[in-house]
Amino acid sequence: MCTDASVAVALTNGRHRTAALTDMMRQRTGAAITFLFVRQHCDRGSEAKSPPSLEETWSLLQSRGDMELGGLQRRYIDFTSALFREGFLDNQYTQLQQLQDESNPEFVLEVVTLFFQDSEKLLDELSRTLDQQVVDFKKVDAHVHQLKGSSARFSTSCPFKLFLLGAQRVKNVCMAFRNCCEERNQEGCLRCLQQVRQEYFLVKSKLETLFRLEKQILAAGGSVPVLW
């Protein structure tokens, strides 16, 4: 049996319908999202009915506004949109979401967990390397290179750039970091490391909030919006 939220979702499977619904939502809510694609969430075996009109869908979504699920989904959309706007998330996150499906239902969480593990390992390595009597600046530089990845728009080799934590901010810190390495400036390196650490924990807390919201939505029987 499809839930109400799923009926609204089924409507948006077609791209043209998605675009139409998105336009309407954007106009009526003034939301800063560019596209909202809500994935089908119907139980298997449910009948494919003729989908409700856009107006009917809109009132369905509106009526859920006061009810827990609709509110949760709206909060999720607001939060995620803000993360995109502030540069904490970018298209790469969306691409990860697109790789998630029934056969890999936790893919994004798995990848993000790897990101947390790798990043914290890297930060610890950097701490350790900079803590030595005689600092191996080449090693530090190599780690920062891993941190910064490349100057390309989407850099998966850099665990931080993967989520574009305010790309310019990270890039600047990493550049400063590498300069300090070149100058063999231990103090400078330690300062940069501190900054990078702060950025990382900021991203981590935002992502954890994101996942918490997703869990709440799923627990309430709804589907998690995918933004692109």
Place this chain on the structure above:
Amino acid sequence: MSSPRGPKACGGGAADRQIHVLAVDDSSVDRAVIARLLRSSKYRVTTVDSGKKALELLGLQEPNVNMIITDYWMPEMTGFELLKIVKESSALREIPVVIMSSENVPNRINRCLEEGAEDFLLKPVRPSDVARLCNRMR
């Protein structure tokens, strides 16, 4: 049931011989992503985190690897160095090698292609990139 978003699985190939891709990348995040992309195309995937481990695997009796896909920048042994070793080996040189990199450096791309790389993919690798590789498998 094919996913609407995933690439089409490569057609053909003997039912008893699944295409086996060796993916080499020092980043666990990137390994997870490339493995996911390749598996959704129905390839069998082995991932390793270094060129050294890749060569160990390839040195086995029956590696049965149809393609190597490797990151360019890795500590200790770069993807380029791995490419050279593979192409210089009589046992391995027929295996197509694809290089991935997050950096778009034309010189680097040319050098890899000249050294015998089959293709050069810019990260983030997309399903369409993987679909393109279909025809290059040994």
